[in-house]
Amino acid sequence: MELRKVIAEIGITTLVGADLAREVRGGYCSDLLSDVLAHAQAGDLWITHQRHLNVIAVAKLRDVAGVVFPRGLRPSADVAARAQAEGVNLLIAEGTAFEVAGKLYRFLHP
Amino acid sequence: MRWWRADLHIHSTLSPCASLALSPARIVAEAHRAGLDLIAICDHNAAETGRYVRRLAGATPAVLMGMEIQTAEEVEVLAYFTDEESALLLQEELQASLPDIPCDPELFGDQVVVDEREEIVRHVERLLLAPVDLPLSAVVRRVEDRGGLAIPAHADRVPGGLLAVLGLFPEGEWPLAVEIAPWTPVAQVTASWPGLGTRPILRGSDAHYPEEIGRAWTEFYLAAPTLDELRAALRGEGGRKVRPGPELKEGR
Numbered sequence: 001m002e003l004r005k006v007i008a009e010i011g012i013t014t015l016v017g018a019d020l021a022r023e024v025r026g027g028y029c030s031d032l033l034s035d036v037l038a039h040a041q042a043g044d045l046w047i048t049h050q051r052h053l054n055v056i057a058v059a060k061l062r063d064v065a066g067v068v069f070p071r072g073l074r075p076s077a078d079v080a081a082r083a084q085a086e087g088v089n090l091l092i093a094e095g096t097a098f099e100v101a102g103k104l105y106r107f108l109h110p
Numbered sequence: 111m112r113w114w115r116a117d118l119h120i121h122s123t124l125s126p127c128a129s130l131a132l133s134p135a136r137i138v139a140e141a142h143r144a145g146l147d148l149i150a151i152c153d154h155n156a157a158e159t160g161r162y163v164r165r166l167a168g169a170t171p172a173v174l175m176g177m178e179i180q181t182a183e184e185v186e187v188l189a190y191f192t193d194e195e196s197a198l199l200l201q202e203e204l205q206a207s208l209p210d211i212p213c214d215p216e217l218f219g220d221q222v223v224v225d226e227r228e229e230i231v232r233h234v235e236r237l238l239l240a241p242v243d244l245p246l247s248a249v250v251r252r253v254e255d256r257g258g259l260a261i262p263a264h265a266d267r268v269p270g271g272l273l274a275v276l277g278l279f280p281e282g283e284w285p286l287a288v289e290i291a292p293w294t295p296v297a298q299v300t301a302s303w304p305g306l307g308t309r310p311i312l313r314g315s316d317a318h319y320p321e322e323i324g325r326a327w328t329e330f331y332l333a334a335p336t337l338d339e340l341r342a343a344l345r346g347e348g349g350r351k352v353r354p355g356p357e358l359k360e361g362r
Contacts, residue, residue, distance in 0.1 A: 031184075031275075032268060032274060032275055032277075033275060033276050033277030033278070034268075034273060034274045034275070034276075034277045036277065037277045037278075050183060050275075050276075051183075051245075052183045052245065052246065052276055052280070053280065053281070054276045054277055054278050054280060057277075057278055058277050058278070076245075
């Protein structure tokens with residue numbers, strides 16, 4: 001499923017839209033970056049509360065489709081700038097991680 | 111110069127998760143039992159016990175003021191200072207930014223400041239085992255601006271380890287060294303995290319019970335057991351050296 005369709009369907013907003021044509025294949029929820037490095041799959045939409053700059057490096061290394069910050073959390077400007085430079089999509093959801101994951105799951109697995 | 115044995119990660123009665131037996135008097139007695147030359151008391155977001163341990167310890171062991179700071183990312187960082195004022199000012203700033211969660215002793219344990227005469231100075235009401243409202247980079251800056259040394263605590267460990275939480279080293283020079291968990295073999299850390307480069311590896315006991323003091327240690331080849339000498343050793347200056355003790359085989 002194309003990321004832009006996912007964004008429209010599950011009601012999240014784009015902070016950095018580096019490549020909204022990315023294919024979303026699944027999702028992953030974790031705030032532990034070592035866990036994400038070990039287990040996230042390419043094409044996952046990664047939902048995390050973690051906003052350290054390393055999020056961008058990990059997103060890039062795992063080739064995730066994008067990073068979603070729940071509860072309206074916003075990363076700092078340097079994180080957004082790095083995402084732009086590295087071509088990593090950053091998204092913001094007003095709902096909780098549980099709500100975002102639920103909506104994403106239902107949309108990907110109707 | 112000579113080798114000095116250091117355990118730079120010891121909790122006290124002030125950490126809710128640590129034993130109420132860890133008074134300054136007991137800490138000093140256990141440090142003598144373990145043959146430690148240099149110690150640091152690192153409570154969660156708190157430095158206060160260090161001043162009382164210092165008053166008791168006299169010349170041996172040397173006592174650095176310390177703290178285990180939990181950053182907004184939930185990374186745990188050990189901070190070391192020479193002077194009490196710098197440590198206590200930072201403690202004050204950090205504690206003011208903690209979430210306002212009362213420490214329920216039934217759930218978390220007690221947070222008690224005990225002095226060198228085994229008297230209770232006060233109870234800390236707000237839960238210390240929580241993240242401060244500052245990201246890692248800001249915490250490191252605060253520590254260094256006050257003349258301190260910041261080292262990631264048990265970097266390989268979940269919860270709280272820098273490498274476990276953030277997956278990779280942050281960009282830049284920091285940290286000068288990393289502490290690893292008492293039970294992790296050094297070879298495992300260097301194999302898992304090539305980003306470590308040539309940074310020295312330290313081992314501390316992370317003692318939460320008296321008998322755990324000195325169960326893991328690091329030896330430093332220094333002229334004197336001071337923070338400046340320690341920093342120079344971490345940089346490998348003037349023939350100073352660092353040698354982590356062996357991993358703990360059991361009791362994890």
